[in-house]
Amino acid sequence: MSVADAFVLECSVVEAAVGLSDRDLTRCVADCAARERQSLAGLLGFLAEFDARDLHEPAGFDALYKYLMHHFGWSASSAFKRIQAARACRRFPALLPAIAAGDLNLSAVCALAPVLSEENLSRVLFEAARLPREELKVYVEDLRAEQAPEQAPAPPVTPFQLTLGAVIASESLGASERTPIDPRWIPPPSPLERRAPELTSLNVKVDASVHALFARVRALCAHGPTGRDPARVLRRGLEMLLEAEEKRRFGAPRKAKRRTEVPRPAEAPATVEAVPPEVAETVVTDVVVAESGPRVSCEREHVPAALRREVYDRDDGCCTFVGQGGHVCGSRYAVQLHHRIAWAHGGLNTADNLTLHCGPHNRLMAKREGLDRRPPRRAPEGPRGPST
Numbered sequence: 001m002s003v004a005d006a007f008v009l010e011c012s013v014v015e016a017a018v019g020l021s022d023r024d025l026t027r028c029v030a031d032c033a034a035r036e037r038q039s040l041a042g043l044l045g046f047l048a049e050f051d052a053r054d055l056h057e058p059a060g061f062d063a064l065y066k067y068l069m070h071h072f073g074w075s076a077s078s079a080f081k082r083i084q085a086a087r088a089c090r091r092f093p094a095l096l097p098a099i100a101a102g103d104l105n106l107s108a109v110c111a112l113a114p115v116l117s118e119e120n121l122s123r124v125l126f127e128a129a130r131l132p133r134e135e136l137k138v139y140v141e142d143l144r145a146e147q148a149p150e151q152a153p154a155p156p157v158t159p160f161q162l163t164l165g166a167v168i169a170s171e172s173l174g175a176s177e178r179t180p181i182d183p184r185w186i187p188p189p190s191p192l193e194r195r196a197p198e199l200t201s202l203n204v205k206v207d208a209s210v211h212a213l214f215a216r217v218r219a220l221c222a223h224g225p226t227g228r229d230p231a232r233v234l235r236r237g238l239e240m241l242l243e244a245e246e247k248r249r250f251g252a253p254r255k256a257k258r259r260t261e262v263p264r265p266a267e268a269p270a271t272v273e274a275v276p277p278e279v280a281e282t283v284v285t286d287v288v289v290a291e292s293g294p295r296v297s298c299e300r301e302h303v304p305a306a307l308r309r310e311v312y313d314r315d316d317g318c319c320t321f322v323g324q325g326g327h328v329c330g331s332r333y334a335v336q337l338h339h340r341i342a343w344a345h346g347g348l349n350t351a352d353n354l355t356l357h358c359g360p361h362n363r364l365m366a367k368r369e370g371l372d373r374r375p376p377r378r379a380p381e382g383p384r385g386p387s388t
């Protein structure tokens, strides 16, 4: 029986509970609660190592929280909380016995993680044990003030600042570079979001210059198709930014061939269409010099914009990495061109040999092919266990 199996509860216990005395039932509830705490500690310990090995990447996910949501049906908040707690436990393994004993629950670990240090670990484990939620909140604020007395108290964090961007950015880093997720980043669903999941709020703090810029754009758009509606103005602005950024990174979208009225040379066959100058130019720049075998130089040949755009459109801007279980990553996060046969191994800049991969999967493939240029990982920071 594996360690994980030892914590599995049998469903038949629920049926048997009907016939138990009050005393036995009370004892059974206490036993199950203890097993739940031990199971949580075990989960966090295993999850910490799973995270450190980035095992979600070969399974076809660019971020651990997506893997957990997909495989275990957890909500984003549940996944983030457990990831944060697991990372805290990796830094401070002494948290695990405290969780198993019921001195700290999942929320408490997440609240304490940002203020834990090697120096205060023993004291915090003693003082924060079984603190009620409100008292724990005050305790954490006191610890923050203790650690940075000269700093002004941090302003309240809005749900947008949570924000997925920060969490995802953290997920995209190597395990040793990640910082624990601030629990304030975890957004509780608003009543509006619970009632109408298709609508979501976007709260962002901006300085006066951005506010003035937004007001100016809204005023300018007042008589246009978007009107002054902030959501529509924002959408239009984001669409334009998306288009500009796609063009900058992957080239302009291919234009449909236009029939031109340019007179054909007399000697040309009548069935051949005239090629517009911009298309003809594209064809010339798309020519790739064929090569084979490993290259002596790792200096990459520039991938023409038209080819980048072709690959981007074909892959719909998504990572095409397929995990071991057949899961297609599909992430749009930091996608980049990937050579199916590596450039250093003689792969060509052709549409067939190029595809899109997200950052984590591009790095994973580079590592598999021995081309990872990233420095080796550092050992995890922080103590590995209670000082003995």
Ligand SMILES: [Zn+2]
Binding pocket: 060, 061, 062, 319, 320, 321, 329, 330, 331, 357, 358, 359, 360, 361
């Ligand atoms: Zn990917």
